[in-house]
Amino acid sequence: MSTQSPRGPRADAERNRLRIIGAAARVFAERGSEAGLNHIARAAGVGVGTVYRNFSDKDAILDVLLDEKLxxxxxxxHGAAKVEDAGAAVRDLMFGVMTMRASDRGLDAVLAEPGRRSRFSAALEEHFxxxxxxxxxxxxxxGELRxxxxxxxxxLLGYMVGAVADITRDSDPGVWExxxxxxxxxxxxxxxNLPLTPAALSFADSMTALGRAG
Structure with missing residues (x-):
């Protein structure tokens, strides 16, 4: 009779799942929407069949990554809100968003699917x-911000800087900063400062534009 704990297979399966999610985050960050399940399997060090046992398709993985990116x-x-200096706080937030997009093309893949983009937009509007x-x-x-x-x-500013990072990644990967x-x-x-014209896009229109860009 086997003495293996019944938790063993479940623990192995959960480790594989977490390994796949971690690998997917890296692969999508590097490749964006071009990444496929074979790329993810190789990065995770598992067979593509193991990926399919955990996720039905690429969209199922992107659904998980959506929550992580949110x-x-x-x-x-929240981190910026802890900074006492009001100007430094908002600049920290802007630079943080720009850094996230410059180093992670995975957000484009998340926003490429309309339903996922809608969920992402709604959650951002509520929490961010x-x-x-x-x-x-x-x-x-x-008096620290126009x-x-x-x-x-x-x-949108984060996306702009990310676009610069994308086209300069091979020649000068840090110039986006x-x-x-x-x-x-x-x-x-x-x-x-001259007045900014035209008026800023609404949040909804910004998210629509980012979806088209992805």
């Missing part, structure tokens, strides 16, 4: 945008 963005906002809006309002009140800046623009700093410095108030 949690990461919300964590950035209010935190970002509070930081922006505090920074404007403190008064026509809107919290809803942070995600230069453009991130230029953009962030442009949000500071100053006598030379």
């Amino acid at each position: 949690d990461a963005l919300v964590a950035l906002a 945008v209010p935190l970002a809006r509070a930081l922006v309002e505090q920074a404007i009140a403190a 008064p026509d800046f809107r919290a809803e623009e942070i995600c 230069r453009y991130a700093r230029l953009i962030i410095d442009g949000t500071r108030p100053g006598a030379h």
Whole structure:
């Protein structure tokens, strides 16, 4: 009679599942929407059949990664909220979002499917945008942020910097930070600032645009 714990197979299966999710996060970060289950299996060190036993298709993995990326963005906002200096707090948030997109193309893959994009947008609007809006309002009140800046623009700015990272990754993988700093410095108030026109996109329109970009 076998003395193996009945938890053994379940524990092995859970380890494989977590290994696949971790590998998928890395592969999608590097390849974006081009990544497939074979890429993920190789990165996880398992057979593609093991991937299929855990996830029916690529979309099922992206559904899991959606939650991880949402949690990461919300964590950035909570971390920035702990910074006492209002200007530094909102700049930390902007740079954090830009860094996340510059180093992770997986968000494009998450946003490529309309249903998943809708869930992502709804969760961001509920959990991320209010935190970002509070930081922006505090920074404007403190004279640390130009008064026509809107919290809803942070995600689009992150995408802009990520696009620079994508096209310079092979030639100079860190140069995106230069453009991130230029953009962030442009949000500071100053006598030379001209009014921003046209008006900022709404959050919903921003998410639609990001979905098209993905």
